[in-house]
Amino acid sequence: MGTLLHQVFQAGLLEDVPSRQFLEQHAKEVLLNNLESLYACGASERSTHSILIEAIPKMLNWYKSFMKGSKSTNVDFGHTEGRKTVEVTEMMDIEEMAWAPRYGLKGIIDASVISRVNSCGGGSYDKVMPLEFKTGKSTSGQSAMEHSAQVILYTLLMSERYLNTDIDMGLLYYLHTDQTLGIKVKRSDLIGLMMRRNELASEILKASFSQSFPAMLQSPSSCTGCRHLTSCTIYHKVHGGNTATSGLGDLFDNLVNHLSVAHHNFLKHWDRLIDLEARTSQVKKKEILLPLHYNSGSKSSAPSFYVLDMKNEHSVDSSGKSKRYIYNFVREKMQPEAAGHSEPQAESLDFNLKSGDCVVLSTQSGRIAVANGSIRDISRSHITVSLSRRLRLPGSSSLLEQGDLQRELWRIDKDEFSSSFATMRFNLVQLFSQKPQNTKLRKLVVDLEAPRFDSGGLFSQDPALSYIQSLTSLNNDQQRSLHKILAAKDYALILGMPGTGKTYTMVHAVKSLLMRGESILLTSYTNSAIDNLLMKLKAEGVDFIRIGRHEAVHPDVRANCLSTTEVQSVDAIKTRMEQVQVVGVTCLGVYHPLLAHKKFDTCIMDEAGQITLPVSLGPLMLATKFVLVGDHYQLPPLIQVTNPLVFLFT
Ligand code: SF4
Known part of the structure; x- marks a missing residue:
């Protein structure tokens, strides 16, 4: 909801004289542009629209009080600075991304503005400053402190971005209470924040180099509602923690008692590899920054x-x-x-x-x-x-x-540093969480349980089987591969050298599984591999949805992206997602809002021999069974390590 309110407020900031009609119209557009997210979080358009409309009078009040030509409103900048009148004279940017490599900080600023500030003792000056917009109900205590800290850090980011050291003020607007606070940066606050930042950076570095993690807080009141509870407890257990050191008693046991020593070693091994690759990528990132x-x-x-x-x-x-x-x-x-x-x-x-x-x-x-x-x-x-x-x-x-x-x-x-490492770690932790849907995958991938295959019976009356047998263009190997795929209850591995017709086999695997009424997730690491397969399926008249960025998707399958089709409501998205049986998406794209409620019977992963395990887990967790297609005799997935000896001797 906060994101949508931000979009409406920010649209008003860009107008000279934002009117109620303009904001109401924009609220409708915001709603339309965010249908996929509403679908993912199960929100209705009607209630969301009401919340947006109800917020508009407060937003109008803010524009009237602070924007160019306004009466210049008094803002409290704290006891040392006192009250000052502020008028926003120029809106420089909204959602401005600012990186400050020198401080190791990065953030997206709600609005970057120039304000005319008049102190009560007389005198006025223009200041570049961040304007932070808060839509939540928490406006005091710990939250207020965090919000002030955020604005202070944004002044630092803006100083770097604008090459201007005179950015030392910011504005914090709480929609809920319709209150605007002035933040004046104090040197002592800045030093305190940088010390906390250094502590955090040192813990991250320690975890990345020696895999040693900070102790848990041992505070049931803080930990119970923490969104990192699952990953925190799993990492705590894997790195030698126990019920006593967690301070969470039965809650800890319930979350991690299913983990064996083999699980610990598996997670530690892959986590270490991700650390090494992330470190190499940091070196590259440094060169850019x-x-x-x-x-x-x-x-x-x-x-x-x-x-x-x-x-x-x-x-x-x-x-x-x-x-x-x-x-x-x-x-x-x-x-x-x-x-x-x-x-x-x-x-x-x-x-x-x-x-x-x-x-x-x-x-x-x-x-x-x-x-x-x-x-x-x-x-x-x-x-x-x-x-x-x-x-x-x-x-x-x-x-x-x-x-x-x-x-x-x-x-x-x-920009290869965005979110892939976070996704890989998230996938690994999900595999070891005690969610029932991941237990089976964990048994197959980590405990190496043998895959099961249907040995006959009803299988012989299967329409999919009749379809395959009717295909005279398939050679023996392709026929055998398709039989294996149809018989698989857990997974099947299809090995094929270049030019052996893997894509052709996959097209018929999809068609035959569709005859059984199965839903299929098609995935690979690269967009080109998925599109290559989807174009062939399109030629065969197979209906599918392609999920991906417009630029990354091949022009011939862009029409199958839901965003470009006529989907005008959450219900329409729901209907389409329930009806469609084939979806194509990259391995790192599986956390798209459109897949929030979708589970598949089969996941087919192309070029699987070139995909690292933590990346491949994301799509595999969305399906009951999977088929890995590839050639592991070709170049395998590589973990880039600046100094490989580090891996051997640490
Ligand atoms: S669960 Fe972990 S991260 Fe969350 S509050 Fe507790 S100790 Fe901190």
Whole structure:
């Protein structure tokens, strides 16, 4: 609900004079754009719409009190600063993503504003500041402290992003009480927060290097309602903790008593591998986040730089669910001395970038992560990037903005750090939670129970079997593979060298399972592998839904994405999701809201030999049985480790 209220409030902030009609209309659009999330959390449009409409008078009151031309409202900035009148004179950005590598902090700021501040003793000045919007009911005690801390950290993030050290105030608006507080950064608060941040960073580092975790709080009142209870107790047990050290008594036992020593070792092994890969990715991330001259010692090739294409700079694409801003960049030959390399690097190409990749845009002048988006098109000489919002340089005035963007030298880096590690760890913990639906998978994957196969009986009258036998185009191996898939009660493994017709076999596996009335989840690590299979199924007239980002999905199957079809209500989504039998999604995309209530009879995973176990668990947990298709004699999945000896000797 909070996200939706934010969207309505933020839309009003961008208007010169937001009216009730405008906000009501926007509330309808927000509702329509968030149908999938409403479906996932089981909320009705009617009640959600009522909550949005009820909040509008308070929002209007805020705009009237604080926005340009308002009466300038008194805000309390605490006992040392006292009360000051504040008027927001410029709305610079909303949902601004700010990274401060120097502090190891990252955040998304509700609104970045310039306010005219008048102190009661006279004198006025303009200040860049964050405006944080809170929609929850907690406005005092611990929550209020956390909210103030958040605003203080945002001032720090904005100082880095705007290259402006004078950002030391912020605004905190509580919708529930219709109250706005002023936050003035005090040095002592900032030091306290940085010390806590350092403690947290040191615990994370310790856990990543030596797999030692901090002690549990031993506080049933805090732990019982904690959303990390399952993962916290599992990790505590796996790393030698027990009922006494958890302080949770029977609750702890109920959550972890099913875990055996073999389970502990399995989890620790894979968690360690994820740590190592995450650490390697941190090294790469550092190279992106540090200003270019700090990277001069790096062994990796020099990055490529781009300038905005003056002839065809940008356009807006409104064909998808939400507007996309398309920017065209032309590759610029980098000056070797600027890149810190002794030899010209003009021929180094971004081989690691491809269409559909998520990317981060930074500038050579030191502005890090100015925007993020995805690649729509790429060649030797140009990159077309799709962004969810207009590209702007922080602090650039609207009059000079265009020229500023064109003068910049842009660096475009793959954003591979987003959420994959968190998803992998989440998958692992889910496998070891005592949820009944994961017990079977745990027995097969960790305890290595032998898979069961149907030995005949009713199987001989199966329409799927008759269908396969009628296919004269299948060779013996393909026939045997399909029989194995149909007979599997737990899982089947299909091995096929390149060119042996694996995709053709999978198409008929899907068609035959559909004849039995089964629902099927098709998955792989890459979008291209799924789309390759889906295009063949489409040619065979099979109905399916494709879940994925517009840019990453092949144009020939985009029409099968639910967002581009005529789905106008939560009920329509529910009906479609209940009716559809085949869904295609990448392994890391299975936590999409559309799959929140969907379970499948069979999961077919293509290129399974190249997918790491923690990644593959996500889709497998959504199905009763699974089929892994691939060739493990080809390149297996790799865990990237900067120093492999670390793994052998630690
Ligand atoms: S369950 Fe773990 S993370 Fe949550 S409050 Fe307790 S000790 Fe902290």
